[in-house]
Amino acid sequence: MDQSESVMWTPELAIAAAVVVVIGVTQYLIYRWRNPKCNGVLPPGSMGFPLIGETIQFLSPGHTLDLLPFIKKRVHKYGPIFRTSLVGRPIVVTADPEINSFIYSQEGKTVELWYLDSISKVFKQDGEARTTAGGGVHKYLRTITLNHFGSESIKAKLLADIQRYVNKVIGHWSSQPSVEVQRQIMAMLYDFNAGILFGYDPEKSNEKISESLITLAYGFMAIPLNIPGTQYNKCLKAQKKLVNTFKALVKERRQASVATVAARGDFLDQALRDIEIEQFLTEEFVVNLLFGISFASGSISTSLILMFKLLAENPSVLEELTAEHNEFLKQRKDPESPITWEEYKSMKFTLQVIYETLRLTNAMPFLLRRTIKDLNIKGYTIPAGWTIMVTNSALHLNPRTHKDPLDFNPWRWKDQDQYSISKNLQPFGGGTRQCAGADYTRVFMAIFLHVLVTKYSWKKVKGGDISRSPVLKFGDGIHVSFSAKA
Numbered sequence: 113m114d115q116s117e118s119v120m121w122t123p124e125l126a127i128a129a130a131v132v133v134v135i136g137v138t139q140y141l142i143y144r145w146r147n148p149k150c151n152g153v154l155p156p157g158s159m160g161f162p163l164i165g166e167t168i169q170f171l172s173p174g175h176t177l178d179l180l181p182f183i184k185k186r187v188h189k190y191g192p193i194f195r196t197s198l199v200g201r202p203i204v205v206t207a208d209p210e211i212n213s214f215i216y217s218q219e220g221k222t223v224e225l226w227y228l229d230s231i232s233k234v235f236k237q238d239g240e241a242r243t244t245a246g247g248g249v250h251k252y253l254r255t256i257t258l259n260h261f262g263s264e265s266i267k268a269k270l271l272a273d274i275q276r277y278v279n280k281v282i283g284h285w286s287s288q289p290s291v292e293v294q295r296q297i298m299a300m301l302y303d304f305n306a307g308i309l310f311g312y313d314p315e316k317s318n319e320k321i322s323e324s325l326i327t328l329a330y331g332f333m334a335i336p337l338n339i340p341g342t343q344y345n346k347c348l349k350a351q352k353k354l355v356n357t358f359k360a361l362v363k364e365r366r367q368a369s370v371a372t373v374a375a376r377g378d379f380l381d382q383a384l385r386d387i388e389i390e391q392f393l394t395e396e397f398v399v400n401l402l403f404g405i406s407f408a409s410g411s412i413s414t415s416l417i418l419m420f421k422l423l424a425e426n427p428s429v430l431e432e433l434t435a436e437h438n439e440f441l442k443q444r445k446d447p448e449s450p451i452t453w454e455e456y457k458s459m460k461f462t463l464q465v466i467y468e469t470l471r472l473t474n475a476m477p478f479l480l481r482r483t484i485k486d487l488n489i490k491g492y493t494i495p496a497g498w499t500i501m502v503t504n505s506a507l508h509l510n511p512r513t514h515k516d517p518l519d520f521n522p523w524r525w526k527d528q529d530q531y532s533i534s535k536n537l538q539p540f541g542g543g544t545r546q547c548a549g550a551d552y553t554r555v556f557m558a559i560f561l562h563v564l565v566t567k568y569s570w571k572k573v574k575g576g577d578i579s580r581s582p583v584l585k586f587g588d589g590i591h592v593s594f595s596a597k598a
């Protein structure tokens with residue numbers, strides 16, 4: 113090469129070249145971020161800023177019962193299936209009921225259960241636990257939950273136990289000028305369910321299980337910022353405390369005599385007996401099981417809390433509900449006798465109120481799955497390894513399915529048959545992973561209402577502001593005053 117053609121590498125030139133390379137690489141990375149690799153056509157949408165994606169927009173709250181503003185805006189702009197990126201992960205959001213049903217049916221074939229990393233951390237789900245959560249383990253989870261919370265247990269024991277417990281709790285509330293029902297309802301549910309799970313009695317125990325579970329519930333959907341003072345940090349501490357409590361409980365039970373264990377027969381006893389039979393069952397697994405079910409079983413609380421607000425704002429619903437339950441009292445020989453399964457099954461209007469409350473609560477506004485393989489649907493491809501956010505809440509708030517969807521109108525369910533109800537109302541998910549606590553939830557809500565409207569008068573004193581980001585929250589709570597009916 114001729115001397116005159118060679119480049120003189122001065123420091124300025126080297127810096128300029130480095131800048132050009134950095135800009136080029138950055139532009140390439142931004143291009144790749146915005147246009148992820150796909151063996152087909154990706155759903156429309158935007159991946160937002162590199163790394164954070166659209167997380168900030170996603171967390172921006174809504175102040176009505178409507179769909180999360182993030183999802184509503186994008187469905188309007190792109191249609192019912194779109195792509196985005198949240199907390200560093202590529203995600204396809206679907207608000208299309210047909211696609212949602214298809215995704216439910218693909219469990220274990222092209223998709224698997226999946227939680228975002230911050231949630232997994234709270235639930236201690238590592239990669240291995242996620243993949244083994246299929247097959248036998250999943251079947252076991254369902255069976256043991258249904259054994260203790262399913263219809264046989266409900267008929268044999270829980271109907272009467274719930275009624276007695278709710279009576280005691282509301283009786284206590286009525287002895288105070290007013291109570292903030294959000295916290296109280298959460299505590300009521302966590303305490304009662306812990307009784308079914310491991311014989312917990314809040315009056316006899318030094319451990320305030322419900323306090324840790326409430327902290328966990330407030331924090332697990334918060335921004336995952338693990339620094340002292342944040343909700344997420346408190347949530348991780350509560351998680352640790354609960355796991356230690358459950359570990360100690362499991363140790364204690366394993367050391368207890370056979371006679372003591374046989375006498376109790378609760379969820380924990382069954383799990384400990386099953387360790388001898390099921391290969392995958394270990395003490396650690398039982399601790400995680402107790403932790404997961406304790407938490408999941410509290411999901412009823414959001415619906416019960418919202419119910420207070422909805423009934424206070426819709427007196428005609430409360431009137432018809434009260435009339436239905438007073439009729440049961442009239443029909444009984446002894447009005448104080450416990451509720452029967454037949455009575456529960458004949459609570460027509462009550463069930464409509466429960467359906468309508470579940471529809472508007474959207475306690476789990478979306479479910480998460482991950483694609484195991486490329487998944488082709490309606491002309492789009494969702495690449496393997498992407499997260500899918502199935503928004504069943506979109507079905508509940510769709511004006512084409514439910515006229516005036518934000519109205520609390522239990523009568524809309526009056527003439528619907530079981531097929532259209534299960535098609536248009538899916539608060540418990542679908543497919544093989546459908547909620548194992550669905551019957552228990554409906555029964556608990558129905559008995560709570562029975563006790564509330566037959567034995568107590570109540571009035572909302574203040575509060576009831578709501579926000580959704582993405583779970584439903586009740587600002588400063590709802591303050592209610594109760595008094596026993598004469």
Ligand code: HEM
Nearest residue numbers: 261408409411412475476479539540541545547548549553
């Ligand atoms: C209003 C109350 C409740 C709602 C809205 C609710 C919602 C759900 C949903 C949507 C799922 C499916 C999750 C997914 O597919 O990713 C689910 C699963 C589950 N729920 Fe619930 N749930 C409620 C109450 C309960 C209660 C009271 C219990 C326990 C007694 C419970 C135990 C479970 C269990 C064990 C699963 C996993 C089922 C499986 O993987 O087969 N849930 N729940």
